[in-house]
Amino acid sequence: MTDQAKAPVESTIDKVNKTLARRYRAEKRFRLYGMLSIGFGLLALVVLFTDIISKGKGAFLQSYIQLEVTYDSDVLGVYDVNDEDQMALANFEGVVKQALRNRFPEVSSRKDKKELYQLASLGAAFELRKQLTADPQLLGKTETLWLLADDDIDTYYKTIGGEEFIGATSDKQRAWTKSLVDADEIELKFNINFFTRGDSREPELAGIWGAAKGSFFTLLITLVLSFPIGVAAAIYLEEFAPKNKWTDLIEVNINNLAAVPSIIFGLLGLAVFINFFHTPRSTPIVAGLVLTLMTLPTIIISSRAAIKAVPPSIRQAAMGMGASPMQVVLHHVLPLAMPGMLTGSIIGMAQALGESAPLLMIGLVAFVVDVPGAINDPATVLPVQIYLWADSPERAFVEKTSAAIMVLLAFLIAMNTLAVFLRKRLERRW
Amino acid sequence: MTSIATEQAGEMLISKTERTESQVVRDIEHGETVGEPLMEDAKMSVRNTDVFYGDKQAIFGVDLDIGKNQVIAMIGPSGCGKSTFLxxxxxxxxxxxxxxxxxxxxxxxxDIYSKKMDVVALRARIGMVFQKPNPFPKSIYDNVAYGPRLHGLASRRGELDEIVENSLRRASLWDEVKDRLHSPGTGLSGGQQQRLCIARAIAVSPEVILMDEPCSALDPIATARIEELIAELRENYTIAIVTHSMQQAARVSQRTAYFHLGHLVEVNDTEKVFTSPEHELTEAYITGRFG
Structure with a gap:
């Protein structure tokens, strides 16, 4: 009797032990799967970042050539620096050309001279104009200056010592570059142009500032419009709207809107804002309006979730104290839901920042040289700038594209960090 | 011998319960409240009140008076409608x-439900304390000051300080929190939180305080303090308390109302309800035969 009674007890423990071992194995396996997928994700991220950084880091440095420049009145055609007409017509390119001829006196044929002049960028002449305007005393004097090199020379110089990239450079241009290298008269300096200028056909003059400012204005409009509208809609739907089939229909539609391809919003913006309301095209204001439409569903959905997460006991306590529904919302629900709302909104903003498809439809793909100064100036935005540069034939735009991606990523990381910071800051503990 | 005696007692118990349950059906049909639901000079009075949730009726024709400066306890099994009534x-x-x-x-x-009655003003006169302590995630001071600020009861800062101190004193919480008025109310213990909620309710000087099982989430010591507090508050306020604990009802209340399946079965002086209940259902409930 006792044996029989005892035997099943032992076997139960054995069975449990067997399944235990199996359970632990399954758990280990599951952990391994998780680690593998995270590892894969991290690897992809590392590959992406390495690729972008290795390609783009060159864009932060630009080649400059050291030349003896004479601000020759006869070459410039300027005898009085204060005379605006003379300055407007001044031949600064001639001064650069003269400096190059002086540096390489052996060049004589017309064809060779033309090739020689291509060593310096158009930007060199702009720089000289700036210098002379700032300091009129320079007229007639000779100075040793570092002038911006052409993008082909820049690309070639950056690849010397490795796999040389010849591109459009001629044998002679490469020889001149080598001689400049030997004389230490060409070097890489920090590329300030990249951070201060707008777009340009010349890669060495192209900068990200115009697109960054365009993105800033666009996001400003998107934020100013979509946050209040989204939060108001979420509060109304959660706290005040009666629960019936109409509100159900609205909810389904909002969820659907969040999944609509963004280019559709671009078409809508083109039809409504540009063709019907005649909003100026290619401007941050129309881009902001379109991105507002695109971001609203995201903000409404995340705000509603944040409002739902506020415990009902707080609402009851406030109502029991005699607060009106509006006061319950303003005093209690909104402050408690704010971290969630802000996080959702910033994620929506980050999405809007990276959006290019709808903006192509409303003209932000235009080639804009000037840095926009206001919301109704023609502009482009960071992702579209990346698209435009990726599309350009010049080799030097490859590194510019990657550098622009780095700037965009920096913006995104900054915004997401802000989201985390705000959430931590505003969260109240129970 | 003992086992036979227990069996007999059990049979008796069953037969009594069966009788009570048939009684329930009859009661629902008649819907008469025994005892003394009505009284002279009542603070609040309820006549012929039905409550529906959608199609489902939760309260059936209740008549009840709530006396001034009295504690009335509402007892009854779960789902009997006492919280709904409160x-x-x-x-x-x-x-x-x-x-x-x-x-x-x-x-x-x-009339509470007339169009002219403003809900905000009504709730300033009838405060409420909930089952689970629910202080706002603000400082202790702001919790108590919320009502007075909401209704504009204090014109100066000093006046508000006074109201907060008095309310906390009357809720016998002042000595425990006077040095940390500006730390969060949610950092207090459960019993302190509930007393904070009571302080918050009395800060607007209501005439009636409704308490919905205020001690169900608290330990016996905290419960005892809240009960002492209710006894003190009775001098100034009219209190209606819903409770699951019959001992608590017996300790704190002057009148007791017994609810069953949405019907008000019996209302009497607490002493009478717990010593010689008039209705069989009440007796069955307080002696623990069902509920």
Missing amino acids: RCLNRMNDTVEGCRVSGELTLDGS
Whole structure:
């Protein structure tokens, strides 16, 4: 009797032990799967970042050539620096050309001279104009200056010592570059142009500032419009709207809107804002309006979730104290839901920042040289700038594209960090 | 021998319970409340009140008076409608989707549910303390000051400080929190939180305080303090308390109302209800035969 009674007890423990071992194995396996997928994700991220950084880091440095420049009145055609007409017509390119001829006196044929002049960028002449305007005393004097090199020379110089990239450079241009290298008269300096200028056909003059400012204005409009509208809609739907089939229909539609391809919003913006309301095209204001439409569903959905997460006991306590529904919302629900709302909104903003498809439809793909100064100036935005540069034939735009991606990523990381910071800051503990 | 005696007692118990259950059906049909539900000079009176949640009726024709400066306890098994009834008294049921209240409910003779009655003003006169302590995630001071600020009761900062101190003193919480008025109210213990909620309720000097199982989430020591507090508060306020604990009802209340399946079965002086209940259902409940 006792044996029989005892035997099943032992076997139960054995069975449990067997399944235990199996359970632990399954758990280990599951952990391994998780680690593998995270590892894969991290690897992809590392590959992406390495690729972008290795390609783009060159864009932060630009080649400059050291030349003896004479601000020759006869070459410039300027005898009085204060005379605006003379300055407007001044031949600064001639001064650069003269400096190059002086540096390489052996060049004589017309064809060779033309090739020689291509060593310096158009930007060199702009720089000289700036210098002379700032300091009129320079007229007639000779100075040793570092002038911006052409993008082909820049690309070639950056690849010397490795796999040389010849591109459009001629044998002679490469020889001149080598001689400049030997004389230490060409070097890489920090590329300030990249951070201060707008777009340009010349890669060495192209900068990200115009697109960054365009993105800033666009996001400003998107934020100013979509946050209040989204939060108001979420509060109304959660706290005040009666629960019936109409509100159900609205909810389904909002969820659907969040999944609509963004280019559709671009078409809508083109039809409504540009063709019907005649909003100026290619401007941050129309881009902001379109991105507002695109971001609203995201903000409404995340705000509603944040409002739902506020415990009902707080609402009851406030109502029991005699607060009106509006006061319950303003005093209690909104402050408690704010971290969630802000996080959702910033994620929506980050999405809007990276959006290019709808903006192509409303003209932000235009080639804009000037840095926009206001919301109704023609502009482009960071992702579209990346698209435009990726599309350009010049080799030097490859590194510019990657550098622009780095700037965009920096913006995104900054915004997401802000989201985390705000959430931590505003969260109240129970 | 002993086992036979137990069996006999068990049979007797069963037969008694069966009788009670048939009684329930009859009671629902008749819907008469035994005892003394009505009284002279009542603070609040409820007449012929029905409450519906959608199609489902939760309260059936209740008549009840709540006396001034008295504690009335509402007891009864779970789901009997006592909390629903309590929430009708300050119109907290307004916010519940599909809830409908009919009948005549008055506070000092004026109709609570009339169009002229402002809910905000009503809730300033009838405060409420909930089952689970629910302080706002603000400082202790701001919790108590919330009501006075909301209703503009204090014109100066000093006046507000006074109200906060008095309310906390009356809720016998002052000595424990006076040095940390500006730390969060949610950092207090459960019992302290509930006393904070009581302080918050009395800060607007209501005339009636409704308490919905205020001690169900608290340990016996905290419960005892809240009960002492209720006894003190009775001098100035009219209190209606819903409780699951019959000992608590016996300790704190002067009158007791027994609810069963949405019907008000018996109302009498607490002493009478717990010593010689008039109704069989009441007796069955307080002696623990069901509920």
